[in-house]
Amino acid sequence: MNRKIVKDKKLAIHGGKKTVPDNLKVKWPIITEEDKKAVMRVLDRGIIWGPYAPEVVGLQEDFAKYVGTKYCIAVNSGTAALHMAIAAAGVGPGDEVITSSFSFLSSATAILHQNAIPIFVDIDPRTFNIDPGKIEEKITKKTKAIIPVHIHGLPADMNRINKIARKYNLVVIEDAAQAHGATYHGKKVGNFGDMAIFSLNTTKNLPGGEGGLFVTNSKEYRGKANMTRMFGEILNPEEGRKYNAYTMGWNYRTQEMPAAFARSQLKRLDEYNANSQRNGEYLSKHLAEIKGVIPPYVPEDRTTVYHKYRVRLNPSELGIDMEVSKFRDLVMKALQAEGVDVVFWQTVPIPGQTLFKLKEGYGRGCPWSCPYYHQEIKYDPNDYPETVKLLNDSFVVCSEPYPIYCQRFELMKYYAEAFQKVFDNIEEVVGAE
Ligand SMILES: Cc1ncc(COP(=O)(O)O)c(C=O)c1O
Structure with a gap:
């Protein structure tokens, strides 16, 4: 990637040309x-x-x-x-x-x-x-x-x-x-x-x-x-x-x-998974070179099919002192303006959902109030700090209608380029509220 050329480009959030061309995304499912x-x-x-x-x-x-x-x-x-x-x-x-x-x-x-x-x-x-x-x-x-x-x-x-x-x-x-x-x-x-x-x-x-x-x-x-x-x-x-x-x-x-x-x-699952792996590995290789961006980790003893491709952010690596979720939201806006499909998937740990706060269950508190269960359980999302952190500092690249496993390799090249552009201009991104 030519960083110099990318760097000179004006961010799409500021009226510049968006990086990713329209109509490149492939819609899921593919029906033959x-x-x-x-x-x-x-x-x-x-x-x-x-x-x-x-x-x-x-x-x-x-x-x-x-x-x-x-x-x-x-x-x-x-x-x-x-x-x-x-x-x-x-x-x-x-x-x-x-x-x-x-x-x-x-x-x-x-x-x-x-x-x-x-x-x-x-x-x-x-x-x-x-x-x-x-x-x-x-x-x-x-x-x-x-x-x-x-x-x-x-x-x-x-x-x-x-x-x-x-x-x-x-x-x-x-x-x-x-x-x-x-x-x-x-x-x-x-x-x-x-x-x-x-x-x-x-x-x-x-x-x-x-x-x-x-x-x-x-x-x-x-x-x-x-x-x-x-x-x-x-x-x-x-x-x-x-x-x-x-x-x-x-x-x-x-x-x-x-x-x-x-x-x-x-019959085509292995083909989609291989496409997903090629796309995911390409993105990871490029995103790993961008300060403040943490691509997903795949331990050597396993393979992933990238059902979702989640990226974490670390603003302190860039010397930016800002609440991480706020930083994440600004980066998402800038990437979306560049044409990158970035979305949330889940916003709180499961025990933070209202069902677990209210514990009404089937009604009258069942099954928590069941006479066979003598314990008092309290679900507090803060008891799961790593999940909370993840949900505050990350987003998913590629949405459910346009998942990574059916996208063209060409699109990934544009996505990597858009990340580079946004992070080359990160001061502008965080100043652009
Ligand atoms: C991790 C996980 N478990 C269970 C389910 C439930 O599957 P379904 O939506 O087919 O009921 C899903 C799917 O949405 C899931 O992502």
């Missing part, structure tokens, strides 16, 4: 003729639903093969898949389940759906994943499971987490909603917990409209999760339906058209 044919085949076949309908079964087989697990159950959301895993783990009223304070809400609400209590652990400031060094202090006699989240597509430190889980006899459920195809020690995520879940929500690297995938190597967990999927009944495709529920169950079935669409997309 093959995808359309896959959905049309469903309509031509005339089978559009059913627990063992051909596309649902096909998706389960294809995804189990992709991840390398024995079993997969396709459902109508990642949240449903997570609830099924928590139920299959035997979690119930009065139990505690540990998860990360930095995730999408569902990582915690799926615990509430099973009448159990979410216990949050702060993050590692470099990987943004649950900090294994802070898990043990949160374990009590009531702890039943740990849900590490592979946030933004980067695997959590599963060896350290599994070691703790074994010591305390806890079930591990990987929340891989954002991490299809990411690897840890050379193996795909989904192979490290007792169970794992993925989301097919259209913002994900593997889009299916809506949907979720539950995977495991355990026949027992598979069976229990399947009962939660369908009314608490034991349904066997070879036998007639008995109409008898053995346990609490829901209707988490998915349908043939989204299943066929997801199967078709799965």
